[in-house]
Amino acid sequence: MAYVEWRGGTCRVVWNTRKKDERGKWIYDQKGGFTDETAAKNYGLDREAEIRNDDYISRRDGSVTVGEYAKTWVDTLDVGHLRDKAIRSMLRLYIEPRWGETAVADVQPTTYRAWKKQLKALPSVGEKYSEEILTVFSMLMDDAVDDGLRKASPVPKGRKQRRGRYKKKPRERKREMRIEDVHQLACNGLAFWGLDGFVFIWTMATTGMRPAELYALRRVYCHPAWPSSDPLDDPEEPDRDERHAEDVERYGPDLMPALRVQWQHQREDGVLKEFPPKYESRRTLVVPPFLADLLELLLASHDDAYVFRSISGGLLANANVTYYYWRPIAGGREASKDFERIRLGRHQTVVSRRPLPEIPATVYARKRLYLLRHGHKEWIDEAGGEHARIAVETRMGHEVAGVEGLYANVTTAMERRMMDSLQDRFERFARETKWDAATASPSALPDGLAEWWKRQVKSPVEAD
Known part of the structure; x- marks a missing residue:
């Protein structure tokens, strides 16, 4: 039973917590500062009621910071x-x-x-x-x-x-992703970065892959080698053998060109490692034929294990793409200039080791690279009811919740419609555009890329 003790002008109430210490003695709790004995007594009785109802937090436990x-x-x-x-x-x-x-x-x-x-x-x-x-x-x-x-x-x-004044959450202002703007970014990437940059921009815009997924994309997971080259090296992937058997029947250069999002590059304790994609969103992405040609062209130009390399030929994840690559590609930069200097008492003319032409700014200046992924979703959504929601969300690496996600499945026909819609968008643009007139392209076409562009602008009859 709780009892009250007076100390000077105030009193305290003491109660048994019904717990024993390591010596087997009862543990008591207390609270002081009361000036009214009845109030103190009632406080102690309330605590005892909490103890009986197993709803008591002792002052000792609650004192943990x-x-x-x-x-x-x-x-x-x-x-x-x-x-x-x-x-x-x-x-x-x-x-x-x-x-x-x-x-x-x-x-x-x-x-x-x-x-x-x-x-x-x-x-x-x-x-x-x-x-x-x-x-x-x-x-x-x-x-x-x-x-x-x-x-x-x-x-x-x-x-x-939700109490208090209503405050609308700020939302990033975005503009429509136009294909001519993507082409200008790709041209800027070609001038600043090389063929890797040109293909990187088009791949992100037409697959919606996250940047870290693109950094870790290996040729064994990419068209034209995949799916026959799939190393099946992810031990945490469920049913990977069954998945691979289905991929071989469904994808490939003679079926539907595709790539596999299996890994992403991230750092852990300062060390670059491969991890499963965000939300474990391993997925297969069909690519339009024009992008399949670009990927073949790029992979034929080098023998590195990763599809996209840095300017120096190293791992792209080590290059800080957002700062050193995306900023000049999206925001533009002046042409490289020679400059004069005096060193060790001698006059020198310093020439850039990697001279670059002027790169024009684009509508993506001071915008995020990630917006190309958002823009891919726009392009898919513009087709309206042509694409099933399960196909769109799966392509973006998202899960569809509830019964809809449980019963739905991405079929070959859904993927083919998605691939065809992206190809049709690009072909319309290519037929109406000359390379040198395409938003003031800053870069001349390399030989292999020139042949690729000619194939895109030919009509189906001419191509045959």
């Missing part, structure tokens, strides 16, 4: 290496500085809301990143409840979460 709990909690998460790294960063930079010394049980909804407002006001955080930080904190508090460190999470859920 957020910082102490987070150190153990983060090691229990079963997430990918990039997500693990991001969560640890958010804990270190934003959550622990604010809550690290606060007891888990003392985090109140009002103080959480104040922190949420302050966090979103930070200029270095931004709307989207602040939501990710709050999501991590919400997960932390939910697990603290499950571990018996507090009764309920201080993070509001449901309707309470």
